Amino acid sequence: xxxxxxxxxxxxxxxxxxxxxxxxxxxxxxxxxxxxxxxxxxxxxxxxxxxxxxxxxxxxxxxxxxxxxxxxxxxxxxxxxxxxxxxxxxxxxxxxxxxxxxxxxxxxxxxxxxxxxxxxxxxxxxxxxxxxxxxxxxxxxxxxxxxxxxxxxxxxxxxxxxxxxxxxxxxxxxxxxxxxxxxxxxxxxxxxxxxxxxxxxxxxxxxxxxxxxxxxxxxxxxxxxxxxxxxxxxxxxxxxxxxxxxxxxxxxxxxxxxxxxxxxxxxxxxxxxxxxxxxxxxxxxxxxxxxxxxxxxxxxxxxxxxxxxxxxxxxxxxxxxxxxxxxxxxxxxxxxxxxxxxxxxxxxxxxxxxxxxxxxx
Amino acid sequence: xxxxxxxxxxxxxxxxxxxxxxxxxxxxxxxxxxxxxxxxxxxxxxxxxxxxxxxxxxxxxxxxxxxxxxxxxxxxxxxxxxxxxxxxxxxxxxxxxxxxxxxxxxxxxxxxxxxxxxxxxxxxxxxxxxxxxxxxxxxxxxxxxxxxxxxxxxxxxxxxxxxxxxxxxxxxxxxxxxxxxxxxxxxxxxxxxxxxxxxxxxxxxxxxxxxxxxxxxxxxxxxxxxxxxxxxxxxxxxxxxxxxxxxxxxxxxxxxxxxxxxxxxxxxxxxxxxxxxxxxxxxxxxxxxxxxxxxxxxxxxxxxxxxxxxxxxxxxxxxxxxxxxxxxxxxxxxxxxxxxxxxxxxxxxxxxxxxxxxxxxxxxxxxxxxxxxxxxxxxxxxxxxxxxxxxxxxxxxxxxxxxxxxxxxxxxxxxxxxxxxxxxxxxxxxxxxxxxxxxxxxxxxxxxxxxxxxxxxxxxxxxxxxxxxxxxxxxxxxxxxxxxxxxxxxxxxxxxxxxxxxxxxxxxxxxxxxxxxxxxxxxxxxxxxxxxxxxxxxxxxxx
Ligand code: FES
Numbered sequence: 004x005x006x007x008x009x010x011x012x013x014x015x016x017x018x019x020x021x022x023x024x025x026x027x028x029x030x031x032x033x034x035x036x037x038x039x040x041x042x043x044x045x046x047x048x049x050x051x052x053x054x055x056x057x058x059x060x061x062x063x064x065x066x067x068x069x070x071x072x073x074x075x076x077x078x079x080x081x082x083x084x085x086x087x088x089x090x091x092x093x094x095x096x097x098x099x100x101x102x103x104x105x106x107x108x109x110x111x112x113x114x115x116x117x118x119x120x121x122x123x124x125x126x127x128x129x130x131x132x133x134x135x136x137x138x139x140x141x142x143x144x145x146x147x148x149x150x151x152x153x154x155x156x157x158x159x160x161x162x163x164x165x166x167x168x169x170x171x172x173x174x175x176x177x178x179x180x181x182x183x184x185x186x187x188x189x190x191x192x193x194x195x196x197x198x199x200x201x202x203x204x205x206x207x208x209x210x211x212x213x214x215x216x217x218x219x220x221x222x223x224x225x226x227x228x229x230x231x232x233x234x235x236x237x238x239x240x241x242x243x244x245x246x247x248x249x250x251x252x253x254x255x256x257x258x259x260x261x262x263x264x265x266x267x268x269x270x271x272x273x274x275x276x277x278x279x280x281x282x283x284x285x286x287x288x289x290x291x292x293x294x295x296x297x298x299x300x301x302x303x304x305x306x307x308x309x310x311x312x313x314x315x316x317x318x319x320x321x322x323x324x325x326x327x328x329x330x331x332x333x334x335x336x337x338x339x340x341x342x343x344x345x346x347x348x349x350x351x352x353x354x355x356x357x358x359x360x361x362x363x364x
Numbered sequence: 365x366x367x368x369x370x371x372x373x374x375x376x377x378x379x380x381x382x383x384x385x386x387x388x389x390x391x392x393x394x395x396x397x398x399x400x401x402x403x404x405x406x407x408x409x410x411x412x413x414x415x416x417x418x419x420x421x422x423x424x425x426x427x428x429x430x431x432x433x434x435x436x437x438x439x440x441x442x443x444x445x446x447x448x449x450x451x452x453x454x455x456x457x458x459x460x461x462x463x464x465x466x467x468x469x470x471x472x473x474x475x476x477x478x479x480x481x482x483x484x485x486x487x488x489x490x491x492x493x494x495x496x497x498x499x500x501x502x503x504x505x506x507x508x509x510x511x512x513x514x515x516x517x518x519x520x521x522x523x524x525x526x527x528x529x530x531x532x533x534x535x536x537x538x539x540x541x542x543x544x545x546x547x548x549x550x551x552x553x554x555x556x557x558x559x560x561x562x563x564x565x566x567x568x569x570x571x572x573x574x575x576x577x578x579x580x581x582x583x584x585x586x587x588x589x590x591x592x593x594x595x596x597x598x599x600x601x602x603x604x605x606x607x608x609x610x611x612x613x614x615x616x617x618x619x620x621x622x623x624x625x626x627x628x629x630x631x632x633x634x635x636x637x638x639x640x641x642x643x644x645x646x647x648x649x650x651x652x653x654x655x656x657x658x659x660x661x662x663x664x665x666x667x668x669x670x671x672x673x674x675x676x677x678x679x680x681x682x683x684x685x686x687x688x689x690x691x692x693x694x695x696x697x698x699x700x701x702x703x704x705x706x707x708x709x710x711x712x713x714x715x716x717x718x719x720x721x722x723x724x725x726x727x728x729x730x731x732x733x734x735x736x737x738x739x740x741x742x743x744x745x746x747x748x749x750x751x752x753x754x755x756x757x758x759x760x761x762x763x764x765x766x767x768x769x770x771x772x773x774x775x776x777x778x779x780x781x782x783x784x785x786x787x788x789x790x791x792x793x794x795x796x797x798x799x800x801x802x803x804x805x806x807x808x809x810x811x812x813x814x815x816x817x818x819x820x821x822x823x824x825x826x827x828x829x830x831x832x833x834x835x836x837x838x839x840x841x842x843x844x845x846x847x848x849x850x851x852x853x854x855x856x857x858x859x860x861x862x863x864x865x866x867x868x869x870x871x872x873x874x875x876x877x878x879x880x881x882x883x884x885x886x887x888x889x890x891x892x893x894x895x896x897x898x899x900x901x902x903x904x905x906x907x
Contacts (some may be wrong), residue, residue, distance in 0.1 A: 036398045041618065044608075082468060089443040089464040100470045104643005107471070108636045115632030122625030129622070133400035133614045135600060137503065137730060194557035235659050245437070246565050249539075252659030288659055293543030293678070293699055294564070295536055296659045310661055311540060312679040313764060313774055326775055328678060330685035330698050357564075358543030359685070359697035360552045 036131065045130040057125070064121045071113030078106035200360075204238030204251040205336060206351035214239030215255060215285070215338065215346040222345040225283060228257040231302050235288060238348070250356040252288040252296060253336050254307070255346065256318060262305055266319045270335070273321055278337040280346070285336040286322045289357045290314060292329035307333070331359055401623045402603035402616035406493045408630065413486035413514075415634040416479045417589065423476040424578065430466050431528065432458035433574030435567050444651050452530075452655035455570045459529035459650055475642030480522055482638060484670040487515050495717075495747050498735040499602045502728060505718040507595045512714045514588050516707075517581060522668055524577035526648075530570055533648075535656025536665055539564065547699040565658075602734050605852040611732045664765050672761030673754055677702035680760050680781045738807075739852060741800035748796035749789040756784045807855045811835065812847040815857055833862060 019026065019034045026034075033043050050057040087099040139145070161168040194200055205213045214222045216239040228234050233256040237244045243251060258266055263282035270278055278284070290297040290309040297309035297316060306325070307316045314329030316322040322333035334354035341347045355363045384390040434454040440447050442457070443464045462469040491511060494500050500508035523541070527534045542564045545556040560566040600614050609615045617623045654660070667675055678699065686696040721743065722728060737744040759766070760781035767774040814832035821831050834845030835856070856862055 035394050036618070039395050039398050041398050041400055043618075087467060089445075091445050100474070101643050103468060103471045104474075104640055108640030108643060111632050111636030111639055113636075115629045115634075115636055118625055118629030118632065120629075122622050122629060126622045126625070129617055130608075130615060131398075131400045131618050132608065133398075133600075135612050135614060135732060137599065137732070190558045191554070192557045192562055194553035194563075196562070199563045200553060237659075246535075246656065246658055249564055249658035292697075293540040295539060295665075296661050298659070298661060308774075310665055310764065311536065312675070313778060314683075324683055327778065328681045328683055328698050328702075330683035358546045358699065359695055360546040360556075361549045361694050361696070362553065362692070363695055 040134040040136070042132045043129060044132055046127055047129070048127040049124060060120065060124050064117050064125070067113045067117035067120065069113075071110045071117065074106045074109035074113060078103060078110060081106060201355055203352055203356055204240050204243045204248040205253075205348040207348070208240065212341065212347040212349065213243075214341070215253070215348065216243065218244055220244065223255065224344050225257075225281065225340060225346070228255060228283070230257050230259050230282070232257050233300050235298070236285070236346070250287075250289055253285050254288045254298070254300070255283060255285045255338075256300070258282045258284060258305070258319070262319050266321075269320045275321065275335055275337070278335045278349075280339045283338060283346070284318065285338045285348075286316075286318065286333040287336065287352060287356050288333075290329060291324070291331040291333060291357065291359060292327070294358045297333065397618065397620045399597075399619045400600075400614045400616050401619060402601050402609075402614055403623070404604060406497075407601065409486055409490035409493055411627065411630060412634055413483055413490055414589065414593075415631045416483040416486060416638065417585065418631070419479040419635055419638050420476060420483060421582065423472050423479065424582070426472045427462065427469075427476060428578055430458060430462045430469060431455070431574075433528065433571045435530070435565075435570050447651060447654070450655060453570070455528060455530040456650070456655045459531065463651065471639075471642050474645075474647050475638050476525075477647045478641040478645070479638050480525065481647075481668060481670075482634075482641075484515070484518050484522060484668075487511070487518060488670070491515065492747070492751070496737045496744060497602070498731065498740060498743065500718045501731040502718070502722065503599055503730055504595070504602075505722075507592055507599070508718050509715045510588055510592045510595070512711070514585070514592065516711060517584055517588060519670060521577065521581045521585065522670060524573045524581060526668060527573050528570065528577060529648075529650045530656050531650035532653035532656050532660060532662075533650070533665055535565070535658075536661050537667060538569065538656075539658070543699060544703040547697045548704055549694075549696050549700065565656075600732070602732055605733045609733065611730065614732075664768070666762055666765070669758070673757035674703055674707065674761075676757035676760030676763070676781065677706050679763060679778060680757070680785060682782070733852070736852060736854075738800040738803040741797045741804075744800050745793040745797040749793040752789045752792035753785065756781060756788050760785075806857070807850060810855050810857055811850055814845065815859060815862060817859055833859065835862070 018038070019030070021031050021034055029046075036043055050060060081099070081102045085099050085102065086095045088096055090096055140148075156162070207213060215236040216222050217234070217236065220239070220243075222239060223234065223236060233254055236253050236255045238248060238251050240248075242248065260282065263279070263284075266284055267276075267279060270276055270284075286307070288296045288298060290311065292309065292312055292314050295309050295311035297307050297314065299308040299310055300306075300318075301308065305318045307318055307322065309315075309327070309329070312328050314327030315325050316329070316333050317325045321335065324330060324332060334352045334356055336352055337349035338346055339349050380390065432454045436454050437451050438454050438457050440450050440452055440457050440460060442448070442461050444460055447460065459473075462473055464470070494508065494511065523537070527538050527541075542556050542560060545559065546552045548555060557563070559569070559572070561568040561572075601616075603609050603615060606615075666672065681698050681702040684698050684701075688694040688696070737747075760778070763777035763781060764774060766772065767777045814834035817831045817833050819831040820828050822828055835848055836845045
């Protein structure tokens with residue numbers, strides 16, 4: 004067993020002659036390290052060649068690599084031949100991804116632990132010490148560098164010819180702007196175009212009131228919503244149900260008699276006296292907090308809960324926020340029933356839909 | 365003419381010579397091979413982040429081959445029967461195809477997602493390690509800043525990636541993001557409209573996010589990671605104090621072969637674990653959520669864990685709206701504070717911390733030795749406070765789930781979070797500070813009086829005392845061992861650490877025949893030639 008342990012001050016040491024035939028390979032390597040200010044102070048093989056311990060470790064590492072081979076082969080076999088197309092029910096396809104994960108994971112872990120064991124147990128342990136050299140350059144060097152830089156600046160003569168510098172700056176500034184302009188100019192889009200932030204799909208088109216429709220586009224009669232019930236409705240226009248009109252989904256609620264009474268009183272207090280039709284009220288479904296659909300309606304308390312940050316709106320009090328981070332009530336849609344007996348919006352929402360922003364009037 | 369014999373043994377030397385003739389790399393190469401790395405298990409945390417990033421890149425490339433970043437409406441017609449015939453965006457349809465109609469696509473998607481979670485987690489834990497050990501001090505402030513930027517850029521990468529499938533959950537996240545942007549005073553509506561190309565959701569946000577997610581952000585990440593690693597390489601690792609370890613040296617192993625092998629093996633292990641998770645644990649099953657529709661959402665819509673703290677802060681924020689009665693009137697919505705201002709403050713505080721601390725302690729020296737958290741109670745306590753703050757926010761991000769599972773009122777959960785946010789962090793500060801002092805005290809006690817042996821002695825006058833084993837031999841003149849100085853390193857506190865008792869016998873399937881002799885302390889580099897001793901761990905004695 005060879006244990007090389009040696010400690011020598013790196014400084015003031017004669018470099019070894021590496022051509023000396025008496026030097027071992029280890030010694031030459033050690034000399035190289037020394038020239039890089041690394042002292043190998045301890046170097047000790049962990050296993051003695053030929054012992055049972057070595058054989059056992061070798062077998063261990065080898066078996067891990069073999070495990071890798073097996074698992075990788077299994078991965079390939081499964082990848083190619085296992086039924087993988089999704090089918091209803093509990094078919095074999097449900098095991099496709101787990102099996103792939105298992106085999107791939109085992110294969111990779113096999114290599115990983117194999118290499119780790121090899122490196123940690125079979126290779127000699129060592130302790131080396133390297134000097135850091137993170138002292139800054141000498142003051143003299145720093146001075147030289149600084150002066151060199153200043154000298155270069157002087158050479159350019161900007162200080163003597165200020166016009167050059169000023170004109171260069173004046174010329175470059177717009178060039179920088181030119182670089183930024185297409186990006187900014189191309190991306191920027193006026194939020195107030197077509198008054199889009201303040202209108203929804205319920206805005207009457209050509210003087211015609213817009214119908215309230217279901218998800219599948221069918222209009223709604225009062226009898227379709229039972230007392231205490233509610234329904235998500237959309238503007239009855241083209242693509243009114245799609246995400247093009249992401250600010251239009253509305254909750255139509257059929258309030259029970261007492262609640263409707265309370266609701267009407269609360270409405271008239273804020274000047275929404277005629278927004279309800281009978282015992283029916285419609286509120287924007289888009290939370291005024293961050294824009295999630297506030298959709299969890301609790302019949303007993305008439306509270307509407309937004310699942311995103313738990314703002315709660317009291318429907319019988321103009322959908323006033325009563326808990327959570329929302330600070331503004333849900334806008335109310337004025338509704339009535341048209342000649343054919345279907346719900347229509349009397350006008351568009353009179354307040355801004357969705358999350359709040361700076362210039363909301 | 366006699367043909368020269370081909371000398372195989374000379375090939376490496378010859379090739380090396382030929383290469384060096386042209387590129388002059390022999391010396392730099394030797395320096396590289398010989399570079400010394402200190403070792404400590406906690407240094408692996410950063411590497412987990414790095415390795416998961418590599419997995420992210422690999423799986424991500426695969427995903428881009430099949431994903432279609434378009435919001436055009438299509439009707440799904442793939443293998444997943446429950447959604448057949450549903451109109452949805454091309455992005456969502458292609459994500460479904462990735463999961464069901466691409467061989468092995470699902471495992472790739474899941475590995476990508478798990479790797480992302482692991483990446484962020486490793487960054488956070490690595491940052492905690494760096495923070496609590498003071499590894500961010502001069503000269504490493506730059507790397508600390510790069511590191512915290514990495515967290516936030518990773519956060520963006522995660523968010524943009526989360527939005528790509530355009531399923532119900534990711535659409536909700538986008539909607540909230542648009543609300544957050546809208547809440548910024550003055551420019552909010554312009555910003556949102558410019559990013560979304562008009563009103564939410566518009567038609568281009570997915571393709572924009574795609575470019576950001578696969579090109580811009582990864583580019584930035586690669587650049588930051590390279591700078592980070594370059595600096596680590598240049599400045600070399602920090603190391604724990606210990607025998608032979610000074611501020612001016614690095615004690616450890618040379619890069620080749622052991623260190624490099626261990627790194628390689630460890631990469632494979634991380635990769636393997638991600639593969640196992642990607643295969644065995646379902647994540648983000650987008651087919652359950654359906655396509656994004658502005659009017660559907662369900663309870664328990666939670667973002668990925670590293671976003672939860674912002675969700676939590678949003679939930680805890682009271683409905684304080686600021687009205688500015690000028691002209692038509694302007695508002696600052698409550699959403700602005702927890703989602704724009706708070707992260708801003710967090711970025712500022714965390715990146716500036718090294719400078720704040722250096723100023724406070726007037727400490728402008730180079731530090732290459734780590735500190736034990738107990739030795740810097742103020743910093744440790746500040747860290748504990750920050751962690752407590754983060755944990756309260758993260759828990760609040762899931763307060764609806766907690767309320768539901770434990771039958772607690774939802775409003776009570778919100779209030780608990782609000783109160784907790786104010787009370788728990790200071791409490792954490794106090795407790796951590798006291799703990800540090802207590803641990804310091806104990807260390808010093810051991811240095812002065814020795815290790816507790818558990819042996820109780822009765823004195824002739826009837827008192828009971830515990831016998832302590834001093835750490836040094838008595839120095840003669842008063843029969844007492846001299847007290848030792850604390851050097852910022854682990855103090856042995858158990859008899860087997862002193863070698864008085866053997867370590868616990870190891871071995872699971874094979875009992876170890878003979879209990880081995882105790883090392884002085886784990887992690888103690890045997891700098892002095894140590895006495896020959898039995899090998900531990902091979903399960904057999906050799907000599
Ligand atoms: S979006 Fe409704 S509470 Fe935040």
